[in-house]
Amino acid sequence: MYIVIEGQDGTGKSTQAELLKEYFIKQGKEVALMEEPDGDLPQAHDLHDLILSRGYHLESLTNVLLFTAARVELWKKIAEPVLKNGGIVISARNYWSTLAYQGYGEGVSRNKIIRLTKEMLPEKYFKPDYGFILTVPDQLREERQKIRGKAAETFEMKKQDFQSKVNAAYPKIAQDFNLKMVDASGSIEEVFKNIKDNLLVK
Ligand code: ADP
Ligand code: MG
Numbered sequence: 001m002y003i004v005i006e007g008q009d010g011t012g013k014s015t016q017a018e019l020l021k022e023y024f025i026k027q028g029k030e031v032a033l034m035e036e037p038d039g040d041l042p043q044a045h046d047l048h049d050l051i052l053s054r055g056y057h058l059e060s061l062t063n064v065l066l067f068t069a070a071r072v073e074l075w076k077k078i079a080e081p082v083l084k085n086g087g088i089v090i091s092a093r094n095y096w097s098t099l100a101y102q103g104y105g106e107g108v109s110r111n112k113i114i115r116l117t118k119e120m121l122p123e124k125y126f127k128p129d130y131g132f133i134l135t136v137p138d139q140l141r142e143e144r145q146k147i148r149g150k151a152a153e154t155f156e157m158k159k160q161d162f163q164s165k166v167n168a169a170y171p172k173i174a175q176d177f178n179l180k181m182v183d184a185s186g187s188i189e190e191v192f193k194n195i196k197d198n199l200l201v202k
Contacts, residue, residue, distance in 0.1 A: 001088045002079070002124065003199075004179075006096050007134035008166065010141035010148070012184050012191060013092040016134070019192045020090050030087030034078050036094060037070040041077060044070040060106040064113055067098050068120050075125055083124065094128070095121075096173050104169035105162050130199060133174050134184035134191070138163065 003020065005013045017033055024031045038045040047070040050056070051063050058066070079089045095117045102108045118126070136144070174181045180198060184191045 001130075002083065002128045003088070003090045004094045004096075004128040004131045005090070005092050005134060005195075006094060006132065006173075006179065007136075007170065007184065008100075008141060010145040011134035011136045012144070012188065013134055015188055016184075016192060016195055017090050017092045019188070020195065023196070024088050024090075030082055030085055032078050032082035032087060032089045034074050034089060034091040036074060036091060036097065037067050039074050039078060041073055044073045047073070060102050060108045063106075064098060064102050064108055064116065067102070068095070068116055071095060071117070071125075072120050075121055079125075091128075094125075094131075096133075096177065096179070099173055100166050100169040104172075105158075105166045131177065131179040132182050132195060132198070133170050133179050134182050135170065136183075136185045138167070140185055 005017050005020075007013055014035065017035070021031045021033050033039075037051075038048040047066050051058060051066050079091070082089055095113070098117070099110060099113055103110045103113050171181065173179065182191065182194055182198070186194075
């Protein structure tokens with residue numbers, strides 16, 4: 001099984017992904033947690049660093065290429081071995097983030113992002129058994145980001161105009177790619193229950 005949890009920074013993706021991981025481990029399953037774009041993989045982490053932490057202000061297209069490279073590393077090294085073993089892969093983010101941030105947010109052609117990703121990743125990558133997009137109002141997200149206290153610089157810190165474009169992007173992406181929008185403004189337990197209920201439905 002392959003599950004993707006999408007959404008903006010501070011919506012609770014990592015929190016829910018961890019809970020799902022524990023939930024499946026208790027059932028005796030083999031589980032890989034994939035945090036795009038860096039996860040626990042140093043090479044992916046370094047690629048992410050190039051994009052955000054070195055002050056290079058890279059071209060949007062370069063960001064697309066680097067994010068895609070990080071995806072290839074994570075998919076090949078973390079996801080594929082576990083899927084082959086019949087285990088469960090839970091991914092926080094997917095290339096839909098790149099569509100939202102670099103595509104809708106920074107103006108890179110949506111088709112270009114889709115074509116590049118399709119060239120580089122196998123079909124399964126695009127077809128999670130369950131795909132969720134967590135949504136939380138901006139103010140609450142910002143409070144959660146502050147509490148978490150991470151991230152020197154993220155795309156989320158860009159100006160409001162960018163933020164509004166990314167906000168508008170996720171419902172479109174949900175519709176285009178058949179992902180389930182989940183209201184994640186409730187408690188951690190409430191959101192987790194909602195996600196679990198959705199897993200049972202299918
Ligand atoms: P993301 O991975 O989407 O950026 P995180 O899972 O890191 O978000 O959550 C951001 C912060 O908000 C963390 O400090 C986390 O403990 C907290 N948090 C996550 N989900 C909730 C929730 N439903 N209610 C309150 N706080 C939450
Ligand atoms: Mg996270």
